[in-house]
Amino acid sequence: MVSTSTTGVLVLLGAPLGNPEDASPRLRTELARADVIAAEDTRRLRRLLSELEVVPGAVITSYFEANEAGKTTALLERLHDGKRVAIITDGGMPSVSDPGFRLVKAAVDAGIPITCAPGASAVTTALALSGMPCDRFCFEGFAPRKDGERRRLFTELAEEKRTMVFFESPRRVTDTLRAMAAVFGDDRPAALCRELTKTHEEVRRGGLAALAEGAEADPPRGEITLVVSGWTGPAASEATPEAMAAAVAALEATGTDRKIAMKTVALRFGVSRRDVYEAVLKAD
Known part of the structure; x- marks a missing residue:
């Protein structure tokens, strides 16, 4: 039976973390095919389109943290009108510590089809580079900005046995590493991964206290992913x-x-x- 529904499709696009050569053929296809592209940063999207030599026929609109709640309704209406709406962030997968969750949830609730063109992931890339166990891990996103909330989170994770992955900003990474060292222990193995797949990619490995000292002496720049070893039991x-x-x-x-x-x-x-x-x- 052929469906007569005019409902559109929501497409989640996994964007390269930095190196455009990591873009999949399907990403190019979906960018060219979309009726609407909702981008976390429209300037970065246009640069990526140029690098991939894709000429889109889509309407391009911004969709970032500050306007996500308001834009979701408008994008949902386009989906109800039968449009193919693609959502793309600056790097990695939409809705994973990036804009997208609200629209995905709204589409699920409305019964609108959703598909995904998978791509690079800072989480799994950092895990693979860290040299730590990757068979079981947990992703904690960004640690809270307030000291008290951050300490409470780390205290809750003190006995977490799985490898832990966090995102962090360059401005807060030293304080976060110090707080981790205070709760998890100075010598807990960790890896600070920055600018993954980019020209200045760097992975710093060592104990949490040593990484904190290094971050203070030589502040890391760019996008940062922290990988922290799980608890191995008391010594x-x-x-x-x-x-x-x-x-x-x-x-x-x-x-x-x-x-x-x-x-x-x-x-x-x-x-x-x-x-x-x-x-x-x-x-x-």
């Missing part, structure tokens, strides 16, 4: 009173309440909170 030999007291002090220095700091340190070292409390009393 009993490291649970000395001096080490536990120092760990509590490091957390307190970041603004963490002493009770929360002692709980976090107890989890990290695999000891009771009483042991940590006694270590702190001794140090005081």
Whole structure:
């Protein structure tokens, strides 16, 4: 039975992270075929179109964090009118820490078909380059900007055994690494991946404290993905009173309440909170 529906199709386009040679043939096809292209940055889209030698016949409109809520209704109307609407971000997959989720959810609720032209992913690219286990991982997106919320998140993740992946901005990466080191431990293995697939691609590997020091001395630029090793369990030999007291002090220095700091340190070292409390009393 041939459908007589005039409903359009929403197409999610996986954009290259930086190197246009990573664009798939299907990305070129979908960009040329679309009736409407909603782009996170229309200037970057036009540059990509030029690099791919694609001449679109589509109406190009902006679709970014600040206007996403308002533009979703208009794009949904175009889909109801039978248009093929493509959404593309500056790099990677729409809706993954980028604009797109609202429109995808609205299309799902409206019963509108959705398809995807997959492409590069900063998450899996950084994972592969990190040298850490990739069989099980969790993606945490951007850490909260406020110190208290950020510390609470990391405390919740203190015993996460899977490799963790975060996005971060160059302006906040040093503070984030310091907060991670305070909660996860100075020596927790991590990788700072920046400008993936671009000319100045760089991967810095090491313990969290060392990466924080390096980021302060030589601030990384560009788009950053952090990969952090999962918790491997307490090391009993490291649970000395001096080490536990120092760990509590490091957390307190970041603004963490002493009770929360002692709980976090107890989890990290695999000891009771009483042991940590006694270590702190001794140090005081």
